[in-house]
Amino acid sequence: MDYKLLAGVNRPGRYLNHEINAVHKDKRPEQLHLALAFPDVYEIGMSHYGFLLLYQLLNRRDDVYCERVFAPWDDFSANLKKSQTPLFSLESQTPLGQFDLVGFSLQYEMSYTNVLAMLDLAGIPLAAEERQGFPLIIAGGPSMVNPEPVAPLFDAILVGDGEEAFP
Numbered sequence: 001m002d003y004k005l006l007a008g009v010n011r012p013g014r015y016l017n018h019e020i021n022a023v024h025k026d027k028r029p030e031q032l033h034l035a036l037a038f039p040d041v042y043e044i045g046m047s048h049y050g051f052l053l054l055y056q057l058l059n060r061r062d063d064v065y066c067e068r069v070f071a072p073w074d075d076f077s078a079n080l081k082k083s084q085t086p087l088f089s090l091e092s093q094t095p096l097g098q099f100d101l102v103g104f105s106l107q108y109e110m111s112y113t114n115v116l117a118m119l120d121l122a123g124i125p126l127a128a129e130e131r132q133g134f135p136l137i138i139a140g141g142p143s144m145v146n147p148e149p150v151a152p153l154f155d156a157i158l159v160g161d162g163e164e165a166f167p
Contacts, residue, residue: 001093005083009075014042017090023059023066024091031065034058035089035099035135039106039114042070042090050141051105054162067091069102071114072121080121087121096122099135104154105162106141112150115139119153128155140165 006012027033036055038045045051045068058066067089072080080087086095096102096118104115116126125131129152139150140158147157158165 002083002085005076005079005085007079009079010073014070015072015076015090022091023055025059025065027065027092031063033094033098033100034064034066035069035094035096035102036066037069037096037102037104037115037118039071039104039111039118041073045070045105048105048107050107050162054105057163067094067099069096069118071111071118077117077121086123087118097124097134101136101138103162104137104139104141106139106143106150109143109149111143115150115153127152131155 001016006015036051036058038048038051055066055068058064068091069087069089072087086097088095106112106115119126119137124134124137128137131137136155137153138156138158139147139154140162144157144159147159151157
């Protein structure tokens with residue numbers, strides 16, 4: 001990580017991968033490289049049990065390499081824009097546009113605008129129909145019981161429990 005991005009940022013630890021129980025495993029080309037995205041700040045996302053459970057379950061699979069990404073606070077977002085650095089994952093600082101799949105965990109409707117902001121920061125077109133050569137963008141979570149308002153953003157939407165979809 002370019003630590004200059006953290007200059008003037010409140011709570012810079014939320015952008016570093018210095019956690020106990022974070023998953024560290026070797027990435028292999030044949031694995032699905034998945035970014036599990038929570039459209040809120042690190043502290044909110046990491047306090048959500050379902051997000052943590054899905055992260056652990058996915059990384060237990062030998063054919064998946066799952067990383068996390070959270071919505072940055074305004075100060076870090078401004079630094080990313082100023083430096084023209086795309087939004088990246090927590091574990092390996094891989095830009096979101098380089099993943100095979102980005103999966104958003106949508107817990108409440110008020111986070112929909114954060115999905116837009118995260119895709120924009122990553123340099124990924126907002127509308128699914130405009131994306132070619134980018135990762136698949138999917139969504140799931142409780143607010144997806146009525147996916148129609150945000151359907152144009154996603155390539156696929158999972159209705160139901162994510163942990164059941166990825167045995």
